[in-house]
Structure formats: C-alpha cells, structure tokens
Amino acid sequence: MERYEPLKIEQKWQKIWEETKPFRATEEPGKPKMMLAEMFPYPSGAGLHVGHVRNFTIVDVLTRFYTQQGLNVLRPFGYDTFGLPAENYAIKTGTAPQDVTKTNIANFRKQAKRLGYAIDWNREINTSDPEYYKWTQWCFLQLYKKGLAYQKESYQWWCPEDQTVLANEQVENGKCWRCGHEVEKKKMKQWFFKITEYADELLEEIDSLEWPEKIKTMQKNWIGRSVGAEIDFEVVGGAPHITVFTTRPDTIYGATFLVVAPEYTALDSLLTDDTREKVLDYKATALKKSEIERQENKEKTGVFTGSYAINPATKEKIPIWVADYVLAGYGTGAIMAVPAMDDRDHEFAEKFDLPIVETELCDRDLFGTPKVTYRMRDWLISRQRYWGCPIPIAYDKDGNPHPIPEDQLPVLIPEVDDYKPDNSGRSALAKAKDWLKVTINGEEMTRETDTLDGYACSSWYLWRYASPHDEDAAWNQDAIKYWEPVDYYCGGDHAVAHLLYIRFWCKFFADEGYLPFREPIKRLLYNGYINAPDGKKMSKSKGNVIDPLDVINDGYGADTLRTYEMFIGPYDMDAAWDPRSVGGVYRFLNRCWTLAFATEYSRTDKTINIRHKTIKKVTEDIHRYNFNTAVAALMEYVNELYKSGATEEDVITLAKLIKPFAPHLASEMLEKLSADDEWPQWDEKYLVSDTVEVIVQINGKLRAKLTVSADDLNDEKKITNLALADEKVQKYTKSGVKKTIFVPKAKLLNIVI
RNA sequence: GCCCGAGUGGCGGAAUUGGUAUACGCGUUCGACUUAAAAUCGAAUGGUGAAAACCAUAUGGGUUCAAGUCCCAUCUCGGGCACCA
Numbered sequence: 001m002e003r004y005e006p007l008k009i010e011q012k013w014q015k016i017w018e019e020t021k022p023f024r025a026t027e028e029p030g031k032p033k034m035m036l037a038e039m040f041p042y043p044s045g046a047g048l049h050v051g052h053v054r055n056f057t058i059v060d061v062l063t064r065f066y067t068q069q070g071l072n073v074l075r076p077f078g079y080d081t082f083g084l085p086a087e088n089y090a091i092k093t094g095t096a097p098q099d100v101t102k103t104n105i106a107n108f109r110k111q112a113k114r115l116g117y118a119i120d121w122n123r124e125i126n127t128s129d130p131e132y133y134k135w136t137q138w139c140f141l142q143l144y145k146k147g148l149a150y151q152k153e154s155y156q157w158w159c160p161e162d163q164t165v166l167a168n169e170q171v172e173n174g175k176c177w178r179c180g181h182e183v184e185k186k187k188m189k190q191w192f193f194k195i196t197e198y199a200d201e202l203l204e205e206i207d208s209l210e211w212p213e214k215i216k217t218m219q220k221n222w223i224g225r226s227v228g229a230e231i232d233f234e235v236v237g238g239a240p241h242i243t244v245f246t247t248r249p250d251t252i253y254g255a256t257f258l259v260v261a262p263e264y265t266a267l268d269s270l271l272t273d274d275t276r277e278k279v280l281d282y283k284a285t286a287l288k289k290s291e292i293e294r295q296e297n298k299e300k301t302g303v304f305t306g307s308y309a310i311n312p313a314t315k316e317k318i319p320i321w322v323a324d325y326v327l328a329g330y331g332t333g334a335i336m337a338v339p340a341m342d343d344r345d346h347e348f349a350e351k352f353d354l355p356i357v358e359t360e361l362c363d364r365d366l367f368g369t370p371k372v373t374y375r376m377r378d379w380l381i382s383r384q385r386y387w388g389c390p391i392p393i394a395y396d397k398d399g400n401p402h403p404i405p406e407d408q409l410p411v412l413i414p415e416v417d418d419y420k421p422d423n424s425g426r427s428a429l430a431k432a433k434d435w436l437k438v439t440i441n442g443e444e445m446t447r448e449t450d451t452l453d454g455y456a457c458s459s460w461y462l463w464r465y466a467s468p469h470d471e472d473a474a475w476n477q478d479a480i481k482y483w484e485p486v487d488y489y490c491g492g493d494h495a496v497a498h499l500l501y502i503r504f505w506c507k508f509f510a511d512e513g514y515l516p517f518r519e520p521i522k523r524l525l526y527n528g529y530i531n532a533p534d535g536k537k538m539s540k541s542k543g544n545v546i547d548p549l550d551v552i553n554d555g556y557g558a559d560t561l562r563t564y565e566m567f568i569g570p571y572d573m574d575a576a577w578d579p580r581s582v583g584g585v586y587r588f589l590n591r592c593w594t595l596a597f598a599t600e601y602s603r604t605d606k607t608i609n610i611r612h613k614t615i616k617k618v619t620e621d622i623h624r625y626n627f628n629t630a631v632a633a634l635m636e637y638v639n640e641l642y643k644s645g646a647t648e649e650d651v652i653t654l655a656k657l658i659k660p661f662a663p664h665l666a667s668e669m670l671e672k673l674s675a676d677d678e679w680p681q682w683d684e685k686y687l688v689s690d691t692v693e694v695i696v697q698i699n700g701k702l703r704a705k706l707t708v709s710a711d712d713l714n715d716e717k718k719i720t721n722l723a724l725a726d727e728k729v730q731k732y733t734k735s736g737v738k739k740t741i742f743v744p745k746a747k748l749l750n751i752v753i
Numbered sequence: 754g755c756c757c758g759a760g761u762g763g764c765g766g767a768a769u770u771g772g773u774a775u776a777c778g779c780g781u782u783c784g785a786c787u788u789a790a791a792a793u794c795g796a797a798u799g800g801u802g803a804a805a806a807c808c809a810u811a812u813g814g815g816u817u818c819a820a821g822u823c824c825c826a827u828c829u830c831g832g833g834c835a836c837c838a
Contacts, residue, residue, distance in 0.1 A: 217757060218833060226837075246838060259838090298836065323836095330837045337838085343754095344836055375837050495833080567778070569766060573758095574831080578765060584778050590793090620769085629767070632777035639777090642794085695773050700819040702773055741818050746772040752818050 004593035006557025010664040014113060023118045025074040027482040034071045035483045036063050037462060039491030039498070040078040040125075043104040044085060048111045049538070050530045050577065051492065053548045054565045056117055058527055058627070059490050061566060063118045064660040065622050068679040074483055076123035076465040077112065079105050082454045084162060084178045087387035090419045097387045097419070101128055111549060115558045116663050123468045127389070127457035132464065134410035135474035136457050137392040139505070141403050142512060144393075148194040149381075151401065155263055155287070155328065156380060158186035163421040164384045165190055167453060168377055170497070185287050188425060191382040191391060191450065195504045199223055199374045201518075202503055211524040212572065215495045222496045224375025229368030231336065233258060233309040236317060239269040242309060245331030248341065249368045252313040254359025255336035256349070258320045259302065262286040263328035270320055272306035279303050279322055286324040300325055300348045311336075312367045323348065331373050379501065381453045386419045386428035388451025394438050395446050402440055411447070427451060458498055459505040462486050462520055475514075485517045490525040499524070525625060528574040530565070535576045546577050559662035560586045566627040566661055585631075589665055591638050592658060595651050596669040602645030610640050611653055612686035618657045619682070627661075634658055648673065653680050696723045697750040704728040716742045723749050 017023070027033075038059045041052055063075040079101075086097040086104075105126060112119065125132055143149040157166045161181035165188060170177045195202075203223045206216045228247035235241060242258060260267060262283040271279055282303045302323030311318050325344055326335050339349035339356040349356050382391065390411040392404035404411055414432035421427055429449040430436070436447050460474065466483045467476035499521075506520040531537055532544035539545065551561050564585040569575040614637040621630035634657060641650055652675045659666035659677055670677055692713060696704040704726050712718055720740050723729055729751065738752045 214757060214832080221756070221834060224834095224837065228838080244838085248838080300836085325836045325838095327837060335838050342838065344838075347836095373837080375834095567765095573766095576765075578779070581765065581779050587793095588778085594793090624769075626769085628765095629769095629777080632767075635777055693773090697773085697819075700772090700817095705773080739818070741772095743772060743819090745770090748772050748819090750772080750818050 002597060004590045004597075004665075006559055006589075006664070007552075007555065009668045010114070010116060010558050013664045013667050014116060017116070017118075018113070021122075023075065023120050024122055025072065025120050027479060028072050029482065031072045033074065033483060034066045034488075035074045035465075035486050036066075036488040037076060037465065037486055037490070039489070039494065040080050040458070040461065041108065042080045042083060042085070043101070043108040045089070045100070045104055046540075047107050048115075048548055050546050050548050050565065053115065053561060054530055054568075054571075055490055055492060055527055056112065056115065057562045057565055058525060058571055058625075059488065060115075060117045060562070060663075061622065061627060061660040062488055064663060065679070067118065068656065068659065068677050070678070073118075074123075074465070075117075075119055076125070076468070077117075077119045077121070078123075078125035078461055078465070079108065079127070080454065080458055080461075081105070081126055081128040082388045082451075082457055084385070084387070087385060087419055090387070096415070098128070101126075114549070114552060115562065118663070123465055125461060125464055125468050127454070127461065128387075130410045130412055131471075133389040133457065135464070136389045136452065136460070137404070137409050137411060138406060138474055139460055139509075140452065140456070141392060141406060142514075143193060143508065144403055146508075146512075148197060148508065149191060150194065151189055151191055152378075153187065153189040155185045155187050156190055157183045158188070159183050162385070163423060164427075165380060165382065167380045167455075167497070190380055192378040193381055193456075193504070195379045195501070196374055196376060198504050198507050199225070199376055200372075201507055202500065205503075205519060209519060209524070210522055212526045215499065215524060215526055218495045219500055222376055222500065226373045226375070228371055228373065229364065230332065230371040231312065231368035233312065233336070235270065235320070236308040236310065239307060240266055242266075242320070242334050243332045244334045244336045245371060245373055246336055246368070248338065249366070250361045250364045251338045251341045251359050252311065252336065252367050253362060254338040254340045254357050255311055255313075255318065256339060256355040256357055257318050257337045258309050258334060259323050259326045259337050259345075259348070260305070260320065260334040261326040261328035262322055262324050264322065264333045267305070267322065270305040270307040275304060275306035279305055282322060289324070300344070300351050302348065302352065304352075313362065319354070321348075321352070321354075329377055330375065379453075379455075379504075381456055382450035383453055384421055384425060384427045384449075385451055386413070386416065386421070388454060389457055390429065391448045391450050391452055393448040394440055395448070396443060401448070402445060404438070405440065408438075408440075455498055455501050459501045460509075462489075462502070463509075463515070477514075481516055485519060486521050488523050488525060489521040490527060492527045492529060495526070525571065527571050528569075530568070531574060531576045533577050533579065538577075546579075551582065556582060556586050557664070559589055559665045563589065563631060563658075563661040567631040569628055571625055571627055588631075588635050588638065589658075589662055591642065592654060592662075592669070593665060595638065595641055595646050595654065596672055599646065601648045601651070603647075604645070605647050605649070606644045607641060607647065607650055608686050609689060610637060611650055612682040615653065615657065615680050615682040616687065619679070622660070631661060634661075656680050692747055694719060694723075695746075695748040696726065696729060697748065698729065698732045699752060700750060703732060713744050713747065716744075719749055723751065 036059050038055050063073055067073045081101045086100050089100055090097045140149055157171050159166055159176040159181055161179045162176060166176060166183060171183055174182060176183055203220060203225055206219055226247050228245055229249035230243050230245055231249060233242045302321050305320045305322055307320045308317045309320055337345035339345040340358050390413060392409060392411045393401050394404060395401055414429060414435035416428050416431050419428050426449050438445050438447050463475040463480055466479035470476050502520050506515060507518050509515045510518045534544060548561055552558050564582045567585055614633055617633040618630045652673050655666045655669035656677055656679060688710060690710055691707050692710050694706040694708055695702060696706060706722055719742060733753055741750045
C-alpha cells in the first residue's frame with residue numbers, strides 16, 4: 001500500500017506551480033479583488049525562521065481561501081534589504097553588501113518556495129535594487145519640494161557604536177535598537193520628514209481602521225496630542241520673554257517659578273556673571289548624561305539662572321531655573337512650575353526650597369493663547385551609513401542644498417573599498433571622491449553623503465507591488481486604483497514606526513494627487529511570536545532555535561509545518577513550539593491522505609450534517625482569523641469520517657477545506673478525485689436535525705437531558721411538563737417549584753426550587 | 754507610576770450574544786494488530802469519592818433564574834509608554 005510521503009508530493013506540486021504560474025495576478029476591471037501582504041522580511045543570512053513561517057502562512061491561508069472563493073487575488077513578495085546587518089558583515093569581511101544581499105535573497109526565495117506559498121513571483125521587489133530606490137529618491141524629492149523634507153541643526157540621538165544618528169522610534173530604553181549600545185545626544189545638522197504636519201489626521205483616522213486596538217492605542221499614545229495654552233512671561237531686565245506651554249493655564253496663580261531645559265536656545269540671555277559658570281557647567285553635564293542615567297536617577301537636579309520673570313496673573317517676581325526634567329523637544333522647552341498642583345514641580349520646589357502656593361483656579365483663556373502640542377517629533381531620516389538609499393541632494397559652494405534633478409535619478413551607491421564609517425560624522429560615501437562631484441544646471445556641486453533611514457524605503461513598497469516593473473512612475477495609477485489599498489496586511493513588529501510612517505506618506509501622496517485613498521491598509525493582523533519549547537525567546541546564543549527547514553526535511557513536510565503553526569494557538573498570541581504537537585498535526589494529515597487514497601468510500605451519506613457543519617465552521621473561522629479552531633474543526637470532521645465512513649463528497653469537501661493550510665496534500669487529493677478546488681457552500685437545512693437535546697437545569701446546575709423533536713422547541717409548556725415528569729428532576733422538586741425559565745435559543749430549561 | 758492584554762486539566766488551548774466548562778491536539782493508561790518494536794486502529798482520561806454526590810475557570814466579594822464571560826477590589830504574568838508640563 002502507498003504511504004503519505006509529503007516530501008514527494010510537495011516537490012511535485014511546487015514544480016507544477018513553478019511551471020504553470022497559477023498565482024500570477026492581473027487587473028481584471030469589474031472582478032472583485034483582494035490584495036494581501038506580509039511585512040516584507042529582511043533577508044538575513046540565517047534564512048527563514050519559524051516566525052516568518054507563521055507570518056507568511058497567515059497571509060497564505062487567506063490568499064488561498066479568497067482565491068478558492070473566486071476573488072481576483074494578489075499576493076506579492078519582497079525584501080527589505082538595506083540596513084546594518086549586511087553593512088556590518090561587509091565591514092567585517094570586506095564582502096560587498098550588494099553581494100551578501102543577493103545571496104541571502106536567493107536563499108529566502110528558495111525557502112519560501114519550499115513552503116508552497118501562493119506568491120506572484122513576478123512581483124518580487126528589493127529595496128536596494130537601483131530600479132527600486134530610484135523611486136524612493138523620487139518620493140524624497142516630492143516631500144522636499146513641498147517643504148516636508150528639511151534640514152535642521154539640533155541635538156540628536158547618536159549611537160557611538162554604529163556611528164550614526166537614530167530616530168526617536170529607534171531608541172529603546174536609551175539604547176540603540178540595532179546594537180544595544182547606549183546612545184548620546186549630539187548636536188548635528190540632519191534631515192527630517194515633517195510628519196507632525198499630519199499629526200491631527202494621523203490621530204483622527206486611527207479610529208476608522210480595522211486594526212487591533214493595541215496598535216491603535218500605541219499610535220495614539222505615540223502621537224500624544226495635548227490641548228493647552230502658551231503663556232508669555234516677561235523677563236525682568238529686558239531679556240526676551242519666555243513662552244511656556246501648559247495644559248493647565250487655569251493654575252497660573254500657583255506658578256511660583258519657571259524652568260527651562262538645558263538646551264533652551266535663549267539660555268545665555270538669562271545668565272548673570274555670578275551664575276554663568278555654574279549654569280553652563282550644569283548644561284554640559286546634562287547633555288553628556290545618557291538616557292539610561294537620566295532614567296536610573298530621576299532625582300531632580302537644576303540650578304538658578306540668575307534671572308526673574310513676572311507672573312502675569314499675580315504680577316509677582318518669580319525665579320527662572322534650568323533643569324533637565326524639562327525637555328527641550330516638547331512644547332517650548334520652558335514651563336511654568338505649579339508645585340501645588342504638579343508632582344514633579346512639587347518635588348523640585350521641595351528640594352530647592354522654592355515657594356509652594358495653593359492656587360485658586362481661573363479661566364483657562366485669561367492669560368494665554370490656546371495651543372495644541374504633540375508628543376510626536378518630526379522623523380529624523382538621515383543616517384551616516386553606507387548601505388542605504390543615498391539622499392538625492394547636492395550642495396553648492398556656499399553649502400546650500402539643491403535637489404538632484406529627477407532625470408538624473410537614481411543616485412547610485414558608489415563602490416568603495418572600506419565600508420566603515422569614521423567619527424567625522426560622515427558616512428563611507430564620503431570616501432568615493434569622484435562620486436561626490438556632480439554637475440547640476442552647469443554648476444559644480446558636492447553630493448550629500450548621508451543615506452535614508454530604511455523605514456523610508458518601506459514607506460511606499462506596498463504601492464510598488466501594484467506595478468513593480470514600471471519604468472515611468474513609482475506606481476501606475478490604473479494598477480493602484482484596482483489593487484489598493486491593501487485589504488490584509490500581516491506582521492508582528494513595527495507597531496508604531498513603520499505603520500505610522502506608511503500612513504503619513506499615504507496622506508502626503510494623496511494630497512499630491514498620486515493616491516486615490518488616504519489610508520494604505522484596511523485590515524492589519526498583528527501576529528504573536530513563536531518562542532522556544534522552554535517558553536523563552538529563540539536565540540542563537542541560547543541554542544534553542546527551531547529551523548523550519550529542518551522540520552520539513554525531517555520528513556514532516558511543509559504542509560505539516562504550515563498547519564501546525566496555524567493550530568498552535570490564536571494567531572495574535574505568543575506561543576511556545578511543541579515538537580510533539582507537530583507529530584499530532586502530521587497524524588491528522590496522514591489520516592486525510594488515508595481517506596483519499598486507502599479507504600473505500602461509503603455509499604450511504606451518514607455524514608451530511610457534520611459535512612455542512614464543518615464547511616460553515618471553517619468558513620466562518622477563517623473570516624474571523626480563528627485559524628486554530630478551523631483546524632480543530634477539520635480534525636473533528638476527519639475523526640467522524642473514520643467512525644461513520646466517508647463518502648466521495650466528504651473527501652472532496654475535506655480536501656477543499658484543508659487546501660489553504662495544506663495546499664500540496666489537498667492538490668494531490670483533488671487530483672485523485674478529479675475535483676476542482678472551488679470553496680464549498682453549506683446549506684442551513686442540513687444544520688438542523690429532527691431531534692434536539694434540551695438541557696434541564698435546577699438552580700442553574702445540569703440535572704437532566706431531554707431528547708425532544710425539533711418542533712417541540714416552540715412549545716414551552718410541553719417541554720416544561722416533560723422535564724417535571726423526569727425521574728431525575730423529580731428527586732429535586734419534591735418541595736415544590738418556584739418558577740421555570742425556558743430559553744429556546746440555548747435549548748435550556750432552568751427550574752428554580 | 755500611567756495605559757493596554759492575559760490568568761481555564763499534567764501541557765498547548767476551546768467555549769463566537771450571560772445559557773451543557775474543559776472542543777481539538779499533546780501526554781499518560783489500557784486494548785487490537787505484531788515473534789517484537791515502530792507505525793496504525795480502538796477505548797479511557799479535571800479533582801475527591803465505593804457510590805450518591807460534592808468541589809473546580811488566579812483570589813475575595815457582588816449582580817442574575819443562570820457568570821470562565823458582566824460589576825467592584827486584590828494578586829500574578831506579558832506588552833507599551835515613561836519627568837511630554
């Protein structure tokens with residue numbers, strides 16, 4: 001007898017899919033479409049891990065499900081290839097990042113194909129391909145033209161290990177998100193995208209998205225809208241007035257001192273000969289302090305500037321202090337301290353013996369002008385690194401920036417011998433002397449040597465998928481109108497950064513007339529992590545990594561791997577890998593195979609009810625993303641087919657229903673049965689049976705079960721009498737019945753005694 | 754500190770609208786097949802108890818005919834933010 005040999009079956013079908021290209025998508029106006037994508041991977045040297053498999057398989061289950069339902073489905077694939085791992089590898093080994101990337105992509109592609117994903121391989125994209133980053137540069141220029149890409153000198157997070165600045169979103173607990181080194185503040189001239197221009201719209205439209213509440217809340221908190229007022233305080237002695245931001249302008253009568261941040265721009269004008277040295281000393285110390293130190297030691301520090309301001313409400317002279325608990329980047333970098341109302345101000349006042357005055361509240365608009373402030377800052381995009389998309393800017397003799405004309409794009413990454421950045425604050429691009437020189441409109445200029453944050457490259461890739469080979473535009477208007485916005489986007493990371501940036505670019509390009517929608521992603525599925533069997537995060541150093549390719553090659557095959565990862569638990573929860581449960585899923589698929597290839601079909605259709613019930617359950621579960629219970633329902637179905645005997649229709653139905661999870665096995669089964677893969681329909685009439693079981697409770701506890709005809713469910717009196725006549729029930733009802741409650745929907749009768 | 758999630762058998766988890774708690778899988782035990790093992794097939798499996806029955810969804814209260822599900826308080830774990838005025 002033949003046996004279920006997954007590797008053989010999978011090789012066969014993967015070859016067929018490679019040759020016949022059934023997943024190629026083309027626009028068919030009038031036919032309903034569905035576009036799905038995962039967050040494209042960074043192709044590391046280690047190859048696919050089980051987390052990728054979970055992420056990609058969720059998308060694949062939906063892709064195949066909607067294809068079987070007859071929609072025109074697009075499921076593309078791509079690689080996010082710029083970034084530090086490839087560059088650091090290049091520095092270490094001297095291998096060009098271009099070459100490493102090529103090798104890693106080839107490996108990822110090969111592995112993804114072994115998982116049997118229904119990908120339109122004609123739409124593969126790679127962010128470090130000049131044909132792609134040409135258009136990333138074009139996007140930058142559009143933002144630049146509108147003043148939304150600009151340069152500013154300010155204090156920025158600097159990673160001394162990676163020798164580059166970082167965005168706020170890339171600093172985690174005071175450490176670099178890539179190398180984990182503590183970051184410092186450094187004053188530098190850097191490029192920014194003006195995301196704050198869209199703060200209100202980004203905030204308002206969150207509620208309209210079919211996204212997990214968790215992500216929506218995180219984005220709302222990140223944007224951090226505060227409604228308050230700006231109030232001017234005159235400085236005694238004629239220095240420029242100080243504007244503070246406060247959410248409580250009504251507490252101004254209690255403002256007994258002002259505090260400015262160490263980085264406050266007009267700090268010098270407040271200093272006196274007596275205080276200057278001490279204050280500048282304090283400022284220098286504060287700037288040197290790493291974020292870690294600031295967090296570990298939250299005890300208030302600060303010094304008196306020597307100047308006083310006038311409280312416009314009380315007309316009293318109040319001292320101006322400088323302290324690092326006031327942040328330069330938020331509000332105006334200066335606050336009015338109301339120690340009677342605010343805990344932080346109170347702590348500061350106590351420590352430095354400043355007056356604390358109980359305050360009567362006044363009208364909010366009496367002394368200030370209403371003002372809205374955001375926690376979110378503009379997006380810092382320049383990086384002093386080699387392996388990124390060059391910023392398409394050049395500087396004239398006077399140092400003024402000029403955009404590279406669009407017909408001179410792409411600005412190619414120059415070849416260099418040494419990829420290592422130095423501490424000059426410039427990337428390795430500065431070493432390509434010939435490349436640096438560029439002529440724009442006849443004028444000799446010097447190129448910008450910073451590259452773009454990788455998040456810029458991933459802020460528009462979903463639109464490139466619509467027309468990945470277009471040479472005349474970043475995306476084709478007809479294609480984008482047909483396919484997008486994306487219907488399902490699936491990932492397990494980047495809750496704030498990427499998912500906020502792509503919304504920002506979408507709104508910008510919609511304003512410019514390039515996009516016919518203002519939100520790029522309709523539904524977001526945020527999947528959980530897969531941990532090691534011990535419940536800990538998988539990591540090379542702990543040696544607890546499960547390699548998905550090993551699972552396949554061990555003989556389980558891709559169908560088992562895919563189905564197991566869908567069965568492991570709710571898709572949005574973290575789960576621990578359990579090698580023994582993998583075996584359980586393999587046994588299930590083996591039983592499916594046996595039904596199709598080694599069992600005689602039953603001639604009597606005893607399973608029509610469970611067949612229709614299973615179709616309904618699996619269909620609805622996939623709609624709800626309850627992939628684990630969909631698989632469980634299929635297991636129940638198979639168990640029942642073993643018991644009662646399976647008809648040919650049962651096996652065809654089973655094959656169709658498992659195809660999203662185990663496409664190779666299902667294809668093999670459908671081929672044997674000469675059946676198509678059209679998604680089956682259920683008929684409600686087979687879901688109701690002639691007799692039903694009625695639960696009889698006494699005081700809410702299950703005491704008896706009655707089998708009655710389905711029609712009797714409408715007859716409360718009859719059911720009640722039947723129940724009261726029941727032997728088991730009568731044991732409890734000797735002392736009388738207070739009342740009965742019948743719930744036909746729940747098929748339940750509760751007797752209260 | 755603040756804002757979200759979560760807590761159910763030996764384990765992963767189910768219970769969709771307040772209505773039979775523990776689906777499905779793993780593990781364990783027993784049986785069939787086999788010289789034997791593996792594989793496969795079948796049965797049992799929350800706890801206590803001889804049974805009747807009682808007790809069980811983190812803990813303590815409450816609402817309800819009925820609570821894993823709703824309300825209040827507490828504990829534990831996970832995630833996010835963290836001097837944002």
